Amino acid sequence: MTQTDTKIRLLDAAESLFSQQGFTSASLRAITTAAQANLAAANYHFGGKEALLSAVLERRLLPLNQQRSDRIDQVLAAATTAGTRPEVEALIRAFIEPTFAFRRDKNGSSEFISIIGRAMTSADPLVRDLFLALVQPLFSQLHQALCQALPQLTPQLIFTRLFFTMGAMGHCICFPGMSQIFNGNSASNPEDDIFMTNNLIRFVTAGLEAPC
Amino acid sequence: MTQTDTKIRLLDAAESLFSQQGFTSASLRAITTAAQANLAAANYHFGGKEALLSAVLERRLLPLNQQRSDRIDQVLAAATTAGTRPEVEALIRAFIEPTFAFRRDKNGSSEFISIIGRAMTSADPLVRDLFLALVQPLFSQLHQALCQALPQLTPQLIFTRLFFTMGAMGHCICFPGMSQIFNGNSASNPEDDIFMTNNLIRFVTAGLEAPC
DNA sequence: GTCTATACGATGATAGAC
DNA sequence: GTCTATCATCGTATAGAC
Structure with missing residues (x-):
């Protein structure tokens, strides 16, 4: 070998x-x-073990972040062309949808995103910082885009709400078989994941757009 | 001794x-x-170690849950007296506020709630079930109350959104010093916690009340 | 360069002496 | 009740085979 x-x-x-x-x-x-x-x-x-985790994270997260970043740019470009502000829901969808689509991929990476869900809130600063360093650029990009979409809110408040969004999302991706319980199914089902994804997008969009 | x-x-x-x-x-x-x-x-x-964790959780969580349960009952009783439906924000506040107030208590329990934030999403089923068993009655009570407050939504959708709420909240309580970064302060400050708590309540209330 | 065998200190847990 | 001794297993490091 x-x-x-x-x-x-x-x-x-x-x-x-x-x-x-x-x-x-x-x-x-x-x-x-x-x-x-x-x-x-x-x-x-x-x-070492820590470096192995780092390699595991980078292998999946770098392409996934590229995909999410591209979709955010597409939303911004379309808004510029139309001469309007980008929509919050479109930006959030660009961020969330590829993440959950990852779980339905057939390339054996279906288990991956539960790792990042837990790395995000790990008690070990080394593990946490490993993840944070990998998503920081994407997080900044999304924050900046949301500031364009929500000019009536302060960047600080948008940052706070984006933090809540990460929490709600991270909770969902911690459990590979979680989405099915929302439909009461016994076996996992791609439709359960889509159901949960759409509901999550609606939930955090409403939270982000809440009046100040 | x-x-x-x-x-x-x-x-x-x-x-x-x-x-x-x-x-x-x-x-x-x-x-x-x-x-x-x-x-x-x-x-x-x-x-054993697992049983020690169980004792640590029970010591703080049982009184905290009692406090949250009482406040939910108060909101429901007031609504009944007034002949109106309970308000989502009041119910969410009854659930969230005592949790973060815990962190400002002077009895040395300020570090506690970060444990439950992580137990919630632990990869170890034993740890996770330990926490879930302790909050299940409170969770059911809150779900039932929210079904009264949001009759236009299905109980299943409310359950899903309550799951997102737990995620956003769990993310916030994982880091004892997280709230201060929202204000850019260098030292921890009780006001930062109150600022974050109020913003979290507004965020999840808007998410729960989002049209179907 | 790749890989294997092995050893080291530290961990969670337990049995039994006191 | 308290403590010591002991065990399997952990992450890591290294020496040496191919």
């Missing part, structure tokens, strides 16, 4: 186990065993 | 360290050392 194979198998195994058991509880022994690699392979290829 | 003293000192030390480092990362050795007790004392008095 080549180096690339081992690295990818380690990333896949780590992603799955971090998602199921959490960062602290998932042991390097369990991860390397699942990846059919030696215990020391994780340290050799990534440098 | 009496048994009671040791138990309380263990609870205090566990509360502080669980809050600062998280449940998994806070070691029993650090907790018992901080409590000036033997390593085995935690196992003797509580039965």
